[in-house]
Amino acid sequence: MADKKKMSVAEILAAARSSDGKGGAASVAPTPAAEPEAAQPAAEETAEKATAGKLKPAAGGARPSVADIMAMARAKKEAGEAPAAKPAAKPATAPAAKSAAAKPTAKPIAAAGAAKTGVQRDTASILAAARAGAKPGPMSKADAPSRPAPKPREAKPVEEKAAPSRTVATLPSKPLKPAKKGEDAEDRRGFLQIALGSAMAVGFSALAVTGGLFSLGLARFLFPNVLAEPPSKFKVGFKDAFPSGKVETKYVPQYGVWVVNGDFQGLQQIYALKTVCTHLGCTPSWLEAEQKFKCPCHGSGFYKDGVNFEGPAPRPLERYSIRVADDGQLEIDKSKTFQEELGQWADPDSYVTV
Numbered sequence: 001m002a003d004k005k006k007m008s009v010a011e012i013l014a015a016a017r018s019s020d021g022k023g024g025a026a027s028v029a030p031t032p033a034a035e036p037e038a039a040q041p042a043a044e045e046t047a048e049k050a051t052a053g054k055l056k057p058a059a060g061g062a063r064p065s066v067a068d069i070m071a072m073a074r075a076k077k078e079a080g081e082a083p084a085a086k087p088a089a090k091p092a093t094a095p096a097a098k099s100a101a102a103k104p105t106a107k108p109i110a111a112a113g114a115a116k117t118g119v120q121r122d123t124a125s126i127l128a129a130a131r132a133g134a135k136p137g138p139m140s141k142a143d144a145p146s147r148p149a150p151k152p153r154e155a156k157p158v159e160e161k162a163a164p165s166r167t168v169a170t171l172p173s174k175p176l177k178p179a180k181k182g183e184d185a186e187d188r189r190g191f192l193q194i195a196l197g198s199a200m201a202v203g204f205s206a207l208a209v210t211g212g213l214f215s216l217g218l219a220r221f222l223f224p225n226v227l228a229e230p231p232s233k234f235k236v237g238f239k240d241a242f243p244s245g246k247v248e249t250k251y252v253p254q255y256g257v258w259v260v261n262g263d264f265q266g267l268q269q270i271y272a273l274k275t276v277c278t279h280l281g282c283t284p285s286w287l288e289a290e291q292k293f294k295c296p297c298h299g300s301g302f303y304k305d306g307v308n309f310e311g312p313a314p315r316p317l318e319r320y321s322i323r324v325a326d327d328g329q330l331e332i333d334k335s336k337t338f339q340e341e342l343g344q345w346a347d348p349d350s351y352v353t354v
């Protein structure tokens with residue numbers, strides 16, 4: 001029977017359940033593997049007893065589950081299924097025949113195949129054999145390499161589409177249109193931007209100028225005024241430039257001094273008078289016609305030699321130091337003064353002989 005038609009797993013399990021429901025191995029009579037063992041009921045009973053400890057069919061003939069069937073098959077295997085194959089070849093041996101006859105339920109086909117081929121097969125191998133070739137369902141890892149790999153898809157060549165040529169059409173020139181409202185708004189915005197920028201530029205310029213002036217004021221504060229006084233020594237020229245009896249007034253504005261070629265106590269000499277009134281410090285004037293120095297403040301008068309003769313001035317005018325320099329010119333030194341009331345006019349530094 002096994003050679004003529006392969007049984008599916010469902011058929012195998014249904015046969016096993018039906019056999020269990022009928023009472024055990026005695027109902028598996030139709031299988032050819034069970035026929036030779038039918039003459040030996042004693043052996044079947046021995047097998048039943050061997051599996052009775054582990055397989056307990058449901059009471060009242062209830063249908064066992066798949067787990068029960070598998071457990072029963074394993075119990076039979078442990079109980080001596082291996083020696084059962086041998087009795088298949090040697091049925092005369094009593095224990096082996098009993099073992100072989102004790103396979104009533106789950107694997108009648110396997111028992112028959114084992115009896116024919118002499119090879120023991122477990123449940124997994126039986127299921128794999130039933131699945132192999134029947135339908136392309138899931139398979140084990142061992143059977144996976146035998147499955148043909150799917151053919152890769154051939155890439156279709158992409159046809160290059162020629163880009164459509166663009167033709168640039170030359171449009172006829174249109175006459176200029178008058179400015180629209182948007183353009184007027186842009187013009188106004190531009191004007192405002194320019195005006196604002198100009199105002200900002202003016203403001204920044206004013207700020208920069210103010211900063212510069214502030215810096216100059218600060219520098220001026222850091223460096224205070226210094227009176228630029230004329231040097232105390234200066235040259236007025238040679239003796240020939242001062243004739244006898246002459247009062248030179250040209251150095252008054254710059255140096256505040258009269259250069260006089262006059263007579264003092266019977267000695268002709270050149271001397272330098274200080275242009276400061278001895279009363280309160282005003283500047284007298286030389287009166288050529290009157291041959292005197294006259295103070296405009298309180299009317300004090302001084303002779304050509306500087307001696308006071310009128311007014312509130314208490315004493316004569318003062319003299320500066322004068323000498324002949326190395327180059328022959330007359331040099332006046334204002335840092336040194338001479339007073340007549342102190343007898344200093346007799347000092348040779350207070351005059352130059354002619």
Ligand code: FES
Nearest residue numbers: 277279280295298
């Ligand atoms: Fe010259 Fe008074 S200041 S007279």
